[in-house]
Amino acid sequence: MRKFLLKRALMLPLVALGVTFLLFSLTGLLPPEMRASIYMQDQRELTPEVMRELIRIHRLDAPMIVRYGSWLKNLVKGDLGYSETARMPVTSAIKTYLSATLELTLFAIIPIFFIGTRLGTISAVKKDKWPDQLTRLLAITGYSLPTFVFGLLALMFFYGWLGVLGPGRYSFETDLLIHSGAFKSYTGLLTIDSLLNFKFGVFIDAVKHLLLPAGVLCFGSVAMLIRITRTSMLEELNKDYVRTARAKGLKQSYVIAAHVRRNAMIPVITLVSLQFVRLLGGVVITETVFDFPGIGRWGVKAAQQLDLAGVMGFSLMSALLFVLANTISDVLYAVMDPRIRYGE
Amino acid sequence: MFDERTMKRFSNSKASIFGLGLIAAYLLLALFAPFIAKPRGQDPYQMPQAGYSSEPQKPSPEKIFGTTESQYDLFYGVVWGARTAFKIGAAVIFVALAAGLIIGGLAGYYGGWADESAMRLTDIILAFPGIVLAVVIVAMLGPGIEKVIFAIAAVSWPAYARLFRGDILTVKKQDFVTASRLMGAGDFWIFTRHILPNSIYPVVVVASLDIGSVVLTAAALSFLGLGAPAGYADWGQLVAMSRNWILGSAGSPFAYWHTLLIPGGAIFLFVLAWNLLGDAFRDVLDPRQQ
Numbered sequence: 001m002r003k004f005l006l007k008r009a010l011m012l013p014l015v016a017l018g019v020t021f022l023l024f025s026l027t028g029l030l031p032p033e034m035r036a037s038i039y040m041q042d043q044r045e046l047t048p049e050v051m052r053e054l055i056r057i058h059r060l061d062a063p064m065i066v067r068y069g070s071w072l073k074n075l076v077k078g079d080l081g082y083s084e085t086a087r088m089p090v091t092s093a094i095k096t097y098l099s100a101t102l103e104l105t106l107f108a109i110i111p112i113f114f115i116g117t118r119l120g121t122i123s124a125v126k127k128d129k130w131p132d133q134l135t136r137l138l139a140i141t142g143y144s145l146p147t148f149v150f151g152l153l154a155l156m157f158f159y160g161w162l163g164v165l166g167p168g169r170y171s172f173e174t175d176l177l178i179h180s181g182a183f184k185s186y187t188g189l190l191t192i193d194s195l196l197n198f199k200f201g202v203f204i205d206a207v208k209h210l211l212l213p214a215g216v217l218c219f220g221s222v223a224m225l226i227r228i229t230r231t232s233m234l235e236e237l238n239k240d241y242v243r244t245a246r247a248k249g250l251k252q253s254y255v256i257a258a259h260v261r262r263n264a265m266i267p268v269i270t271l272v273s274l275q276f277v278r279l280l281g282g283v284v285i286t287e288t289v290f291d292f293p294g295i296g297r298w299g300v301k302a303a304q305q306l307d308l309a310g311v312m313g314f315s316l317m318s319a320l321l322f323v324l325a326n327t328i329s330d331v332l333y334a335v336m337d338p339r340i341r342y343g344e
Numbered sequence: 345m346f347d348e349r350t351m352k353r354f355s356n357s358k359a360s361i362f363g364l365g366l367i368a369a370y371l372l373l374a375l376f377a378p379f380i381a382k383p384r385g386q387d388p389y390q391m392p393q394a395g396y397s398s399e400p401q402k403p404s405p406e407k408i409f410g411t412t413e414s415q416y417d418l419f420y421g422v423v424w425g426a427r428t429a430f431k432i433g434a435a436v437i438f439v440a441l442a443a444g445l446i447i448g449g450l451a452g453y454y455g456g457w458a459d460e461s462a463m464r465l466t467d468i469i470l471a472f473p474g475i476v477l478a479v480v481i482v483a484m485l486g487p488g489i490e491k492v493i494f495a496i497a498a499v500s501w502p503a504y505a506r507l508f509r510g511d512i513l514t515v516k517k518q519d520f521v522t523a524s525r526l527m528g529a530g531d532f533w534i535f536t537r538h539i540l541p542n543s544i545y546p547v548v549v550v551a552s553l554d555i556g557s558v559v560l561t562a563a564a565l566s567f568l569g570l571g572a573p574a575g576y577a578d579w580g581q582l583v584a585m586s587r588n589w590i591l592g593s594a595g596s597p598f599a600y601w602h603t604l605l606i607p608g609g610a611i612f613l614f615v616l617a618w619n620l621l622g623d624a625f626r627d628v629l630d631p632r633q634q
Contacts, residue, residue: 018468029484140623144616146560148567149583149608156590156604161597281473285564299476300568303483311483318476326471 004334008327019319020075023312024068030308080316081309085301090313093298098317099188100169101287101294105279106189107214108221113272116222117265120229124237124264125256135230139223147282151216151289158212165212167291174205213290217282221275228271232264266336273329277322357627363620370614374426381423389424389577391416400589400603412603413585416575422610424577429614432493432562433555439497441551444504445544451505452512453535459509466502474499475561482570492562492571500558504547511543518542553625556618563611579614582607 074080080090088096123135158165170178170190177183177199178190186196191210194202236242237260245255284296291297295314302310373380377388384392394407394415403410409418451462469477481495515521516539524534565571566580574581586603593599 014464015467015471018464019471022468023480026480026484140616140619144556144619145612146563146567146583146608146615148564148580149604149612152583152587152590152604153608156592156598156601160591277473281475284473284475284479285568288568299479300570303479304569306483311480315472315476315480319472322473323471 005331008330012323012327015323016320019323020072020316021068023315023319024071025064027308027312028064080313083298083302083310083313084307085305085310086298086307090309093310094295094313094317095188097293097295097298100190100292101280101283101296103189103191104210104213104217104283104287104292104294105276107191107210108217108279109272109276111214111218112222112225112275115218116225117229117268119222120226120268121233121256121261121264123226123230124233127234135226139226142219142221142223145220147216147220147285148289150219151213151286154212154216155289165208167209167289169209169293170202170205171209174202177202209292213286213292216289217279217286220282221278224278225268225271225275229264229268232267233260236260236264266333269336270329270333273325273332277325280318280321357624359620360624363617363624366613366617367621370426370617371430373423374430377423377427381417381420383424389428390575391421391424391577393417393575400586400600402599403602409606410602412582412607413588416582416585418582418602418606421577421582422579422606425579425582425607425610426614428489428572428576428578429559429562432489432496433559435493436496436500436558436562437551437555439493440500441504441548443497443501444547444551445508447501448505448508448547449512449535449540452509453516453531453539462505463509466506469499469502472499475564478561478565479568479570482565487570487573489572489576492565495565496558496561500554504551507550508543508547511546512539515539515542549625553618553622556615556622559618560611560615579607579611583611 078091080094082088083090083093086093086096119135119138123132126132155167159167178185178193183197183199183202184193186193190206191203194200194206242255242260245259246252280296283294284300286292287294287297288300295317298310299314299318301307302314394401394411394417396415398414400413401407401411401415407417407419409422412418412421447462447465451459477499478495481498482491485491485494521534521538524538529537562571563578563580563583566578567584569584572578572581583604586600586607589600589603591597
């Protein structure tokens with residue numbers, strides 16, 4: 001076990017290094033003048049003389065491996081350049097936007113977990129009967145309907161027709177209030193900060209703006225969890241111990257709750273952290289549709305306007321979170337299932 | 345893999361037949377696009393514009409799906425969009441599968457450092473959420489259909505390489521491979537005559553069923569403004585054009601419903617068809633569910 005954990009811990013920085021190298025080599029597709037911008041804190045100072053100077057200092061016309069080295073040195077120092085689209089240094093942009101994205105994913109992952117495991121269980125127990133058929137229909141609709149179409153439909157109904165639940169992260173009044181100085185930011189998560197500040201109006205406003213994007217994310221991602229729970233439950237239901245328990249005279253509902261679900265949940269729990277990661281991909285589109293100021297919307301804007309420093313910061317951040325969550329998922333799997341002892 | 349019993353189970357599933365029928369319908373639409381929606385300009389993929397006003401027109405007898413923003417004809421866009429979808433889907437799968445087979449094949453067959461370096465490369469690419477890396481690549485290359493194809497293929501091949509490598513590792517250990525080697529067969533012979541025929545089908549099936557999700561990703565890139573160039577017949581772009589009109593006009597909130605529902609429905613049914621087919625295959629081939 002310890003050996004496995006150690007191996008995974010050592011893999012982490014290696015993959016991270018590989019990720020930085022891959023991203024940097026992608027910038028090799030651009031001309032040196034373009035690449036100069038990722039070294040600038042403020043693009044307005046990027047005059048032709050400065051550009052030439054930058055190319056000379058950072059040896060932008062040098063072989064890639066040399067350039068990679070100097071870029072990596074800045075990265076380690078925490079200097080990722082200046083993001084034009086965010087109008088702030090990349091590190092501050094990540095800090096600002098990540099909390100919004102985190103809040104959104106948290107609001108999506110909790111219903112995903114409960115709805116997904118519940119529907120997956122029902123689907124397995126009632127295999128091929130109508131609850132199963134209905135759940136599978138819901139699931140296949142969920143992963144066939146593009147997030148951006150569903151999101152726009154939701155806006156059309158709730159915002160266009162009913163006039164509630166608009167885009168953005170908060171209303172204009174809330175914006176004034178939280179930037180007034182009377183509002184202290186503790187966590188960056190608006191729903192928690194508003195409660196800590198005893199501003200219940202802000203809390204309700206924040207929840208209202210989270211409902212639609214979180215709902216859309218949930219609908220698109222819950223299908224995967226339903227399917228995994230269903231397969232896992234079906235596999236367990238066919239095992240001998242279930243027949244034994246039933247033969248002892250135990251009620252079907254008790255057998256399922258006390259025996260089957262527990263065993264079936266092992267792969268499911270580990271997948272929840274993977275689900276979290278999938279959501280990080282999903283927010284790219286959802287945040288753009290709902291104009292939600294998170295890391296995904298920033299990344300897309302940066303990509304559209306070729307804000308190179310922004311694109312690099314956004315993709316680096318996503319990849320690191322992704323790798324971290326994958327590792328956690330692997331470790332959870334090993335911890336939860338005593339039969340799994342990687343390489344021992 | 346495709347014995348009689350499997351095929352029978354497959355054809356008994358109503359969902360898979362429905363999916364297959366839908367795909368056939370889309371294929372016909374794509375094949376006969378020049379007859380169904382006659383191209384007027386030089387480039388048939390460029391959607392014709394009926395005027396210069398930005399406000400979409402409602403469906404009418406002469407324009408059965410109406411027009412979207414900037415007067416692009418929706419019927420034309422949906423029909424030629426089917427062609428774009430198949431073009432992107434097939435090209436991505438072809439490129440990604442070829443790369444996956446070559447890299448996964450070399451890694452699995454030769455093992456050692458070839459395997460190690462190939463697998464670490466897949467680790468790094470799989471360290472990104474697919475859409476994020478695709479967004480980065482398209483941002484660097486600029487918009488255009490070929491660039492979208494390249495970007496999606498670049499993020500898809502590692503999955504195929506890993507699957508193929510795994511299958512090769514199992515086949516490689518079989519007795520008939522050892523027997524062939526003892527008889528003096530060379531690497532190329534063993535690989536093409538013994539290993540390939542016994543390991544290539546799963547990855548080919550998996551890859552071809554991915555066409556739905558490839559088209560979904562391409563549509564998402566176009567929606568984000570990073571895919572098809574302006575006016576190109578592409579479902580994702582048509583959905584993006586509806587964004588300014590979803591609130592309707594004063595007093596009638598659903599005035600421009602067609603700009604979203606028609607192209608959105610086209611993507612949904614296309615992806616649904618491939619998913620139905622994929623689900624049916626998985627159910628039929630999963631030994632735990634028999």
